[in-house]
Amino acid sequence: MTPLLTIADLRRAGRDLAAPFRFALEAVTLPQEMEILEIHRLLPGKRLTAKARWCGLTVLVKLFFDRSGYQRHWHREAAGLAAMLQGGVATPRILGQAENRSQRAAVVVTEYLAEARTLADLPDDSPERAAAMAASLALLAQMHAAGLEQRDIHPGNFLWTGGGVHAVDGDSVLTHPAPLAAAPALENLALFLAQFTPSQTEALTPLEHYAPAPAIDAAALDLAVRRHRDNRWRDYAGKLLRNCTEIRCLERWNGFQALRRDCDDEPLRGLLADPDRYIAEAELLKDGNSSTVALVRLPGRNVVVKRYNIKNWRHRLSRCWRPSRARHSWINAHRLRFLGIATPQPIAFLERRFGPWRGTAYYVAEHVSGDPLGAKLTHKAQPKIAEPVARLIGQLFRAQLLHGDMKASNILCHHGRPYVLDLDAMTWIANQDRFLRAYGNDRQRFLANWPDNSPVRQWFDANLPRAEQP
Numbered sequence: 001m002t003p004l005l006t007i008a009d010l011r012r013a014g015r016d017l018a019a020p021f022r023f024a025l026e027a028v029t030l031p032q033e034m035e036i037l038e039i040h041r042l043l044p045g046k047r048l049t050a051k052a053r054w055c056g057l058t059v060l061v062k063l064f065f066d067r068s069g070y071q072r073h074w075h076r077e078a079a080g081l082a083a084m085l086q087g088g089v090a091t092p093r094i095l096g097q098a099e100n101r102s103q104r105a106a107v108v109v110t111e112y113l114a115e116a117r118t119l120a121d122l123p124d125d126s127p128e129r130a131a132a133m134a135a136s137l138a139l140l141a142q143m144h145a146a147g148l149e150q151r152d153i154h155p156g157n158f159l160w161t162g163g164g165v166h167a168v169d170g171d172s173v174l175t176h177p178a179p180l181a182a183a184p185a186l187e188n189l190a191l192f193l194a195q196f197t198p199s200q201t202e203a204l205t206p207l208e209h210y211a212p213a214p215a216i217d218a219a220a221l222d223l224a225v226r227r228h229r230d231n232r233w234r235d236y237a238g239k240l241l242r243n244c245t246e247i248r249c250l251e252r253w254n255g256f257q258a259l260r261r262d263c264d265d266e267p268l269r270g271l272l273a274d275p276d277r278y279i280a281e282a283e284l285l286k287d288g289n290s291s292t293v294a295l296v297r298l299p300g301r302n303v304v305v306k307r308y309n310i311k312n313w314r315h316r317l318s319r320c321w322r323p324s325r326a327r328h329s330w331i332n333a334h335r336l337r338f339l340g341i342a343t344p345q346p347i348a349f350l351e352r353r354f355g356p357w358r359g360t361a362y363y364v365a366e367h368v369s370g371d372p373l374g375a376k377l378t379h380k381a382q383p384k385i386a387e388p389v390a391r392l393i394g395q396l397f398r399a400q401l402l403h404g405d406m407k408a409s410n411i412l413c414h415h416g417r418p419y420v421l422d423l424d425a426m427t428w429i430a431n432q433d434r435f436l437r438a439y440g441n442d443r444q445r446f447l448a449n450w451p452d453n454s455p456v457r458q459w460f461d462a463n464l465p466r467a468e469q470p
Helices: 007-016 070-086 127-145 182-193 198-204 218-239 266-273 275-281 313-319 325-338 383-398 432-447 455-463
Strands: 021-023 034-043 047-054 057-064 094-100 105-111 148-150 158-160 165-167 173-175 247-252 255-260 283-287 291-298 301-308 346-354 357-366 411-414 417-420
Touching (some): 034 057, 057 070, 070 105, 070 173, 127 148, 127 158, 127 165, 182 218, 198 383, 218 325, 255 266, 266 291, 266 301, 266 346, 275 301, 301 325, 325 357, 383 411, 383 432, 383 455
Antiparallel strands (some): 047 057, 094 105, 247 255, 291 301, 301 357, 346 357, 411 417
């Protein structure tokens, strides 16, 4: 028998709330008990979105139980869904709603779209991805034509059912005189597109699908997307060094560690508790003066651990007051994956500390098997290898990211896809002129992996972005 939880239980559970469980709002207009089957989204102590069984139906439940703000969010959710239905926008129907004033909570029950997936859940290589994106843009244009603006627009608010797209999250919908003016429409569309990687939006040609709606200038849209994407990255980067839904951090006087919650298990915690022992017993991939790299085999997962060594007291003095290279690798790996650029999944990083002073640091990432680029391309530029590498370097170029050490060994070829390694020297340069000057060095270092007369070098020299490009 699943447990029966009260509103007070939900508040106390915080982030540890787990399905299945039974729940009753105990409202006069909605007295029926519901069984929560699967949690879709949880804001601890505030809101719960879940799949549930209610009155013999499979439904979606949105529960608001923030003591101070539940009523405001409840009213906005119901009003937003109603506005979308009135505007002819596909969205789940409201099946019931009620409030328990004494417990300061309310619920909205809507139809459940079976087998629906959000845009965020569709794999990049899925044949449905392009169709779902195109349908979402058409639906967004329909919303704007109806004077509707989704303030908290993101891929999770668009559900693909195989034959079409539904918009959800009425709480974030604002109503304006129809149609929505061109300026706010452009900003809303740009904010939506900024949720996707540059390669995803470039392949889509968004304005071909965003119609009929207020006329949007393509150049202005591109600038707005870049601005929103940069803002999103800054917000995301700020979460990588503190406790949040995705990251767990632990700070003590003698150390700091951050790890991804989806990788957090006992074997990983054992590794972080004593990384030197694991490195000593592991297969060494590199044993250098500045760093040691080891392949550590954990139960169910192989990881690469990179220890940034302290060479002597002078080196310790120069490093102790600066962010560690492990931290740089952690941030840069997340940035690359944020942009859709392939690099092994970052798992954790650890800094030894004495109060505010840093010492030895460790970076942990998933192990990706493959061959270094230099071993794959020796005498001839094979298109199936060289072209993906050129696209990858083009992605770095457009993102204005400098790798800092473009050795061929820092690009790993895995099942035809190149992965960028060794990220501690990577930097982002906001000023385009400064970036172009510095990029020339990165490019030249990459070409220097092969002799001047090598066909591989000549191919890359002809196909890589040049520093003088705008």
